[in-house]
Amino acid sequence: MSLEEFRAETRAWLEANCPDSMRTPISGEGDICWGGRDWKFKSEDQRLWLERMVSKGWTVPAWPTEYGGGGLSKDEAFVLKEEMKRIGARSPLDSFGIWMLGPALLKFGTHEQKLEHLPPIARGEIRWCQGYSEPGAGSDLASLRTKGVLDGDHYTVNGQKVWTSYADKSDWIFALVRTEPDAPKHEGISFLLIDMAQDGVSTKPIKLISGKSPFCETFFDDAKALVKNRVGDAGQGWTIAKYLLSHERASIVSEGAFGGLNPITAAKASGEMDEDGKLADPILRGEVAKLTIDGLAFEATMRRVKEEADHGEGVGARASALKYLGTELNKRRHELNMSALGSDGLLWEGDAESDGDPARNWLRARANSIEGGTSEIQLNIVAKRVLELPGG
Amino acid sequence: MTFILNDEEQMLRDSAKSFLKQTSPVSALRKLRDDKDPVGYSASVWSSMAEMGWCGVLVEEDHGGVDLGYTAAGLLLQEMGRTLCASPFLPTAVLSASALRLAGSDAQKSAWLPKIASGEAVIAFAVDEKARHNPERIDTKAIKDGNGFRLSGEKRFVSCAMGADAFIVAARTEDGRINLFLVDADAAGVERTARRTLDSHVPADIRFDDVKLDGDALLNGAEDSETAYRHVLDAGRACLAAESLGVAEEAFDLTVDYIKEREQFGQPIGSFQGLQHRAAHLYSEMELARTLVMKALRALDETPSQAPLWCAAAKAKATEVSRLAGSEGIQMYGGVGMTDEYDIGLYYKRAQAAGEFLGDDSWGAGQVARLSGY
Numbered sequence: 001m002s003l004e005e006f007r008a009e010t011r012a013w014l015e016a017n018c019p020d021s022m023r024t025p026i027s028g029e030g031d032i033c034w035g036g037r038d039w040k041f042k043s044e045d046q047r048l049w050l051e052r053m054v055s056k057g058w059t060v061p062a063w064p065t066e067y068g069g070g071g072l073s074k075d076e077a078f079v080l081k082e083e084m085k086r087i088g089a090r091s092p093l094d095s096f097g098i099w100m101l102g103p104a105l106l107k108f109g110t111h112e113q114k115l116e117h118l119p120p121i122a123r124g125e126i127r128w129c130q131g132y133s134e135p136g137a138g139s140d141l142a143s144l145r146t147k148g149v150l151d152g153d154h155y156t157v158n159g160q161k162v163w164t165s166y167a168d169k170s171d172w173i174f175a176l177v178r179t180e181p182d183a184p185k186h187e188g189i190s191f192l193l194i195d196m197a198q199d200g201v202s203t204k205p206i207k208l209i210s211g212k213s214p215f216c217e218t219f220f221d222d223a224k225a226l227v228k229n230r231v232g233d234a235g236q237g238w239t240i241a242k243y244l245l246s247h248e249r250a251s252i253v254s255e256g257a258f259g260g261l262n263p264i265t266a267a268k269a270s271g272e273m274d275e276d277g278k279l280a281d282p283i284l285r286g287e288v289a290k291l292t293i294d295g296l297a298f299e300a301t302m303r304r305v306k307e308e309a310d311h312g313e314g315v316g317a318r319a320s321a322l323k324y325l326g327t328e329l330n331k332r333r334h335e336l337n338m339s340a341l342g343s344d345g346l347l348w349e350g351d352a353e354s355d356g357d358p359a360r361n362w363l364r365a366r367a368n369s370i371e372g373g374t375s376e377i378q379l380n381i382v383a384k385r386v387l388e389l390p391g392g
Numbered sequence: 393m394t395f396i397l398n399d400e401e402q403m404l405r406d407s408a409k410s411f412l413k414q415t416s417p418v419s420a421l422r423k424l425r426d427d428k429d430p431v432g433y434s435a436s437v438w439s440s441m442a443e444m445g446w447c448g449v450l451v452e453e454d455h456g457g458v459d460l461g462y463t464a465a466g467l468l469l470q471e472m473g474r475t476l477c478a479s480p481f482l483p484t485a486v487l488s489a490s491a492l493r494l495a496g497s498d499a500q501k502s503a504w505l506p507k508i509a510s511g512e513a514v515i516a517f518a519v520d521e522k523a524r525h526n527p528e529r530i531d532t533k534a535i536k537d538g539n540g541f542r543l544s545g546e547k548r549f550v551s552c553a554m555g556a557d558a559f560i561v562a563a564r565t566e567d568g569r570i571n572l573f574l575v576d577a578d579a580a581g582v583e584r585t586a587r588r589t590l591d592s593h594v595p596a597d598i599r600f601d602d603v604k605l606d607g608d609a610l611l612n613g614a615e616d617s618e619t620a621y622r623h624v625l626d627a628g629r630a631c632l633a634a635e636s637l638g639v640a641e642e643a644f645d646l647t648v649d650y651i652k653e654r655e656q657f658g659q660p661i662g663s664f665q666g667l668q669h670r671a672a673h674l675y676s677e678m679e680l681a682r683t684l685v686m687k688a689l690r691a692l693d694e695t696p697s698q699a700p701l702w703c704a705a706a707k708a709k710a711t712e713v714s715r716l717a718g719s720e721g722i723q724m725y726g727g728v729g730m731t732d733e734y735d736i737g738l739y740y741k742r743a744q745a746a747g748e749f750l751g752d753d754s755w756g757a758g759q760v761a762r763l764s765g766y
Contacts, residue, residue, distance in 0.1 A: 264766045279766050289757035292764060293705045297680035304395040304683050311396055321676040382675055383668035387648055391663025 035124025068122030097121035131175030189237035317385035431555030432594030442511025455505035466634035473638025553596035633710035708756025711747035
């Protein structure tokens with residue numbers, strides 16, 4: 001089938017199968033479909049949309065069909081994305097299984113592991129979370145101490161993870177665990193898949209300066225992880241984790257994860273425009289204009305880097321520069337949004353559900369340049385891998 | 393649009409790189425400076441550029457040009473920025489050629505465009521009258537006088553004007569509108585004063601004292617002269633932004649090479665995190681400037697209605713980043729960065745001058761705000 005035929009068929013199928021209410025913009029966290037054992041659909045349309053997309057394998061369009069994917073080529077997957085965008089179709093399913101574990105399993109997993117774990121991710125039956133950071137292992141992730149001791153067909157796992165997003169709502173966790181205590185620190189870590197429906201695993205939500213958050217602490221207390229659920233060799237976990245982190249940064253590039261918020265909209269809402277329609281405070285206006293320039297530049301740079309990557313130059317460590325730029329830009333965006341809102345931005349709780357959002361989102365944005373590798377770590381990577389500066 | 397250069401563009405860039413490296417390295421600028429060259433650029437380099445077709449990069453083939461478009465013009469200027477090549481390329485081959493193409497009558501095009509393409513004519517482009525760039529603040533007047541005009545006013549820091557055969561001058565006609573006039577450099581009542589600037593260029597202040605012009609001095613081929621005027625300036629901004637980007641790139645490359653070599657405390661200073669983060673931050677900012685410059689040049693070639701925003705954004709960002717590359721370069725070089733012997737300071741100075749001309753980062757931000765409706 002030619003790409004144009006594929007486009008025509010896809011367009012017709014989407015028109016016939018995407019429910020009208022699934023073609024409206026998501027208004028918040030509550031509209032996202034995460035799936036999982038305990039998932040409660042927000043609407044009948046949400047259930048129907050997921051079911052229909054699952055039947056085509058289009059929750060994970062580029063995965064092989066034998067693992068629940070659509071088996072589409074890169075070009076076809078792009079066409080599907082374009083056609084979904086054309087009608088404003090929502091993503092039928094979002095999850096860390098799709099974004100993170102899936103790519104790792106596809107690259108490092110055995111055929112049996114893929115068969116066991118990928119289809120439930122594609123169908124939205126199992127929800128995954130990621131167990132990387134620990135209280136004593138942040139930027140120096142490889143110093144992690146959660147311990148796994150081999151005991152016949154399983155590892156006995158003890159320790160604590162932190163910043164595990166949605167751990168309290170997840171079914172399984174993929175975690176970095178030290179299984180080879182005598183090996184050098186980067187070589188003693190294994191990548192284990194652990195079922196959270198067992199007594200040895202417990203979670204506790206973390207409250208942030210911005211209020212409620214999806215983050216949790218996750219505790220392992222003689223938890224069991226079967227050896228067959230170790231991805232890669234014992235001690236290969238760090239390699240997999242690094243691959244996933246770079247994959248995560250590269251997907252920031254292709255998805256364009258930042259943007260949307262506009263301080264001018266805020267200034268209009270708070271009545272801070274003058275009669276000529278200009279932002280009344282000239283200094284703030286200048287700051288916003290510089291932000292506009294950097295925002296235009298950043299979005300276009302993501303397209304440029306993606307085009308160059310498709311052209312064979314690869315994203316590589318340049319993704320770190322983009323992660324750095326994008327997160328720092330997003331923080332600036334929120335800061336100027338708060339300035340434009342003035343005292344309206346200070347509201348923390350009110351009658352409407354959205355009251356307090358600007359302040360909470362502003363605070364939450366501080367984490368952008370910490371999570372997924374701090375800005376300083378990204379600069380280290382650029383210095384060493386892009387500029388090839390010596391040392392370290 | 394695509395961000396990827398096509399084969400023709402890549403070849404042009406590569407040949408420009410090797411030509412400029414041989415013919416117009418930084419030492420050539422130093423020589424012009426030390427010899428107190430009266431016009432501030434090399435006539436022989438300029439005629440070589442003409443032989444290679446560069447001067448006609450924006451001139452139609454009918455008029456003897458190669459008509460490769462703004463992306464090509466920008467690529468040439470980017471390479472000129474890398475070697476700090478001083479030439480009338482921007483005022484003549486970009487600004488004046490664009491003005492003639494957009495606003496000239498057929499007769500004016502036939503008279504002047506072939507001379508631009510062949511390198512025979514150097515034409516300066518005179519806009520600003522006060523210290524900071526503002527293309528709307530034009531007080532030079534062109535008063536109707538019989539079939540012609542009388543031109544009075546003063547222009548400041550006009551690039552390459554000392555070597556120019558003619559000027560294209562922005563002036564207000566009696567209806568209050570801005571029009572462009574072609575003025576012979578030797579006309580009675582024209583007085584040029586050389587101004588030597590920090591980047592070793594030699595612009596000039598020009599005084600027009602009741603200069604008598606023929607009727608055909610007015611560029612009258614455009615439907616709306618002000619629209620054409622603004623478009624010419626946008627094109628100039630994008631191309632000058634490309635030069636600033638080249639300045640930034642070379643300053644950055646020099647600096648990164650230097651901190652890999654220079655040792656203190658028994659190791660290369662580039663191994664210290666303090667400098668690594670400065671360099672990595674600068675690299676990241678340069679990525680943004682690179683994108684905007686390409687975006688602006690492609691917009692001029694492919695989607696002119698979008699060009700004003702991208703040209704203003706590109707000019708602002710390239711100005712900011714080239715200045716940053718110069719100042720960070722000097723900081724990372726340390727003491728020797730302050731000496732005239734090392735080139736890094738020369739890049740910083742050109743960054744400042746190229747940044748100022750046609751609007752710096754503050755001006756560009758203001759323009760972006762206006763165009764965005766706030």
